[in-house]
Amino acid sequence: MKKSNLIFFVIIFLVNTKLISQEHYPKKPKLVIGIIIDQMRYDYLTRFDKKYGDGGFKRLLNNGFSLENAHYNYIPTYTAVGHASVFTGTTPSNHGIIGNNWFDKYQKKSIYCVDDENQKTIGNDGNGGKKSPHRLVTTSVADQLRLSQNMQGKSIGIAIKDRSAILPVGHTANAAYWFDGGKRGEWITSSYYMKALPKWVSTFNKLKKVDEYLRTPWNTLYDIKSYTESIEDENNYEATFKGQDKPTFPHNIPELRKSNNNYSIIKAIPAGNSFTTDFVKAAIIGENLGQSEHTDFLSISYSSTDYVGHQFGVASKEIEDTYLRLDKDLTSLFNFLDKKIGKDNYTLFLTADHAATQVPSYLESIKIPGNYLKPKKFTNYLNNITKVHFGTESLISNFSNFQIFLDTKKIKELKLNFEDVCNTISNAAIDYPGIYKVATSKTMLNNTFTRGIMKSLQNGYNQKFSGDILLVPNPSTIIYPKKGTTHGSGYSYDTHVPIIFYGKGIKQGASKKKYEIIDIAPTISNLLSIEFPNGNTGKIIEEIFR
Known part of the structure; x- marks a missing residue:
């Protein structure tokens, strides 16, 4: 092989190597x-x-x-x-x-x-x-x-x-x-x-x-x-x-x-x-x-x-x-x-x-179901249930974010069975107007949900920090005044949001495939x-x- 040909092939090799390197490891955005x-x-x-x-x-x-x-x-x-x-x-x-x-x-x-x-x-x-x-x-x-x-x-x-x-x-x-x-x-x-x-x-x-x-x-x-x-x-x-x-x-x-x-x-x-x-x-x-x-x-x-x-x-x-x-x-x-x-x-x-969500009172005015849940009224209802079954109204420490936190110390003092208390309150809660689903912490830990609202509930459940009983209200049922609105549910009106990527490394286009919000971070990580x-x-x- 002539020296000139050898030099030519070396140059081509180096150029291709550089192009491949740029393709796999593109310059990062500033x-x-x-x-x-x-x-x-x-x-x-x-x-x-x-x-x-x-x-x-x-x-x-x-x-x-x-x-x-x-x-x-x-x-x-x-x-x-x-x-x-x-x-x-x-x-x-x-x-x-x-x-x-x-x-x-x-x-x-x-x-x-x-x-x-x-x-x-x-x-x-x-x-x-x-x-x-x-x-x-x-x-x-x-x-x-x-x-x-x-x-x-x-x-x-x-x-x-x-x-x-x-x-x-x-x-x-x-x-x-x-x-x-x-x-x-x-x-x-x-x-x-x-x-x-x-x-x-x-x-x-x-x-x-x-x-x-x-x-x-x-x-x-x-x-x-x-x-x-x-x-x-x-x-x-x-x-x-x-x-x-x-x-x-x-x-x-x-x-x-x-x-x-x-x-x-x-x-x-x-x-x-x-x-x-x-x-x-x-x-x-x-x-x-x-x-x-x-x-x-x-x-x-x-x-x-x-x-x-x-x-x-x-x-x-x-x-x-x-x-x-x-x-x-x-x-x-x-x-x-x-x-x-x-x-x-x-x-x-x-x-x-x-x-x-749309304001529930507005939805009601156009014949779409909407509802308001009053926390004090709901907890009083549950306390009455525990009084009938366990002789006390002091088993619930807190109700917030549609989660019920039980007083585990009180349950132990009264020598009650924790699972019995959970089940009794859960069975009562599901009968309350505006409550669609109820799950206990045991349900979250012993089951694997693969789709739907229960999967969303499980993804949000943290064993160390979350409540003992989790509630899912009916669609457009909120804890809020009748004027104005809020959010917090797993329904599409609360979950469907824009995600748009733009700039260096991003192509033009759109997708109708379902993606989840947690996909953003690994995508940006991969880009970088x-x-x-x-x-x-x-x-x-x-x-x-x-």
Whole structure:
């Protein structure tokens, strides 16, 4: 073989080797962004489609990959649980966050998911920063990214709600920031992360941009007559702000803020999402995210959508206006990312922590079943049952999140059989109006459910922390006032949420296959060529990759 031919083949070999290497180990994005929209139903993408611009939701749908049949696969569908599950790739049965608040059967009191008395507030002298992720028992994808880079690269969580900022970025985050309302109106953090606020955060707080947003009444973005996707503005299914006679537009925020905990009112209006976007941009600049040789991770949660949904319901003019305004905030954010990070330098996903049901009283008005369960009335009913069967009304320690916690100490003192007590209360509960299914802890431990609502119940059951008796209400049966709405069930109105991937490494398209929320974390891990979160039970969504 001639020397020239040998050189030619060597060059071809080296080029092919490089191409193969690039194919299997593509260059990673400089920044990964996880966006969670609190209480976003999937149908908000389709209901308001004609009014969205081209740069927000439609940009993701037209250029990213949308999962049209994505669901939460556990009960309960609450904010803290959703944020934990998205980023850990597993369910409450493994990651340990079983609610926003839940009854601690060891301390015999209700606890909050991120409270931590061992920490201090960083940013002011209040108590709003005594928080940490210590109750999350698994790692998140953000943790795994930091570990894979020998703790290089930054990981930051941002949300108006503390739990929504803290849980996504896990245990090794450089920072998590949330908004302290009331009389303060400041972004704060915890001593878990740092000893003092970075200069850029202090500078942002001093600008008092929140005041700018609270000087303007909340009116509709467009002519309210064009909001044909929503029910009438004046109705009997929406709650008012304190000091307001009717839950109708315009909402005079400058006048209402004083009677609605001052700065905290920003949480309950669309401006809260705009304010969050402002802070996100400041964080990207202040922390130089996406500018190093390492991949950074940014978690963003838009919380105001949840407050609006709870107060006004999913069919309201207010929720429609909130999403039309959020679409503009997303457009602004994406344009900012293009400029600061580069169009092909970041990957993001957008999803929700849960959805929500239509207001049950509204459903009843149009002849669709809906119901309200009153906790005190229900527990009195059960206590009367235990008095008849066991001679005492003191066997139930707590009823919350549709779970019954029994007083095991009392049961032992009275020398009662624990299983008999469970069965008696379960048999009584199933007869109560509005209760659809009942399962004991023994049922959860001794059976393996493979589909349906019982599978979701089992995925949400944590042997160490959950209650002794689990309840599933009828569809659209909630524990809530008759005005406004909530979430928490395993029904599709609470579980069906958007999941859209966009950016570097993601192809354009959509899928009607059923996927679960826990599939996000292993998919992003695979994109980054890192190990899955250590409790992961999700699977890689192969069809999204370019």
